[in-house]
Amino acid sequence: MESKLALSQLSALAQENRLAVFRLLVKAGHDGLPAGDIAAALGVPPNTLSSQLNILSNAGLVEGNRQGRSIIYTANYDAISGLIVFLMEDCCQGREEVCSPVMAAAQSACC
Amino acid sequence: MESKLALSQLSALAQENRLAVFRLLVKAGHDGLPAGDIAAALGVPPNTLSSQLNILSNAGLVEGNRQGRSIIYTANYDAISGLIVFLMEDCCQGREEVCSPVMAAAQSACC
DNA sequence: TCCATATTTCCACGATACTGGAAATATGGA
DNA sequence: TCCATATTTCCAGTATCGTGGAAATATGGA
Numbered sequence: 001m002e003s004k005l006a007l008s009q010l011s012a013l014a015q016e017n018r019l020a021v022f023r024l025l026v027k028a029g030h031d032g033l034p035a036g037d038i039a040a041a042l043g044v045p046p047n048t049l050s051s052q053l054n055i056l057s058n059a060g061l062v063e064g065n066r067q068g069r070s071i072i073y074t075a076n077y078d079a080i081s082g083l084i085v086f087l088m089e090d091c092c093q094g095r096e097e098v099c100s101p102v103m104a105a106a107q108s109a110c111c
Numbered sequence: 112m113e114s115k116l117a118l119s120q121l122s123a124l125a126q127e128n129r130l131a132v133f134r135l136l137v138k139a140g141h142d143g144l145p146a147g148d149i150a151a152a153l154g155v156p157p158n159t160l161s162s163q164l165n166i167l168s169n170a171g172l173v174e175g176n177r178q179g180r181s182i183i184y185t186a187n188y189d190a191i192s193g194l195i196v197f198l199m200e201d202c203c204q205g206r207e208e209v210c211s212p213v214m215a216a217a218q219s220a221c222c
Numbered sequence: 223t224c225c226a227t228a229t230t231t232c233c234a235c236g237a238t239a240c241t242g243g244a245a246a247t248a249t250g251g252a
Numbered sequence: 253t254c255c256a257t258a259t260t261t262c263c264a265g266t267a268t269c270g271t272g273g274a275a276a277t278a279t280g281g282a
Binding site for chain 3: 034035036039046047049050051054066068069070071
């Protein structure tokens, strides 16, 4: 049952603050951001953010590495692309109606 | 802020039963399935299923149309592909790391 | 060693979600 | 009209989630 992971990832992203955190980390790129900066950017107390980061981290969507006093969080691109592929293949069974618009978007967005 | 819809869709899919309902409806194709059959397939009481269908429906992921005594539910392919595109473009900013695997999956899955 | 900084863990409160019983609504057939 | 079927709405109980104060932990520097 591979959908257990997908479920935890959907769950993690299905919340305003956490989606915002993830988007911020994507924008930040491979360098990532320290937890404190994320908290400041979102206007959330550090302990609250910490539990949200923990949920994203358990879902494999972000990763944290200590660097000095800070912990630098980065988005996990493999995880999000895995989720997207799950939605396309396992969930939607590669249906043409789903695939085609995604393909078009992929082409115009980056590929 | 277009992400409000995406959030409600992520939320709707972030639950075991509802994800199962959606997958079942995708498998059922354009003919869809009556609510009763879905409830039976998942082993969920009809009123419980009804509220779950309602959540999926409010998120635009499924649609119900009365046909005689039954209400036939169908998956909304536009909605799910819209969500996938949102994750790729708005959320992940068309990053190559996200796009490429999705592109590859799309190619092998259907296109 | 002592202190400041960065983050997490512990804990509890309020809010929201999931579930299913009971009753209501809608449809079709006798 | 009356009844059976299909589904929804109403409602309440339990569980899970989101939040943030207070304390704990980890690191680096003086």
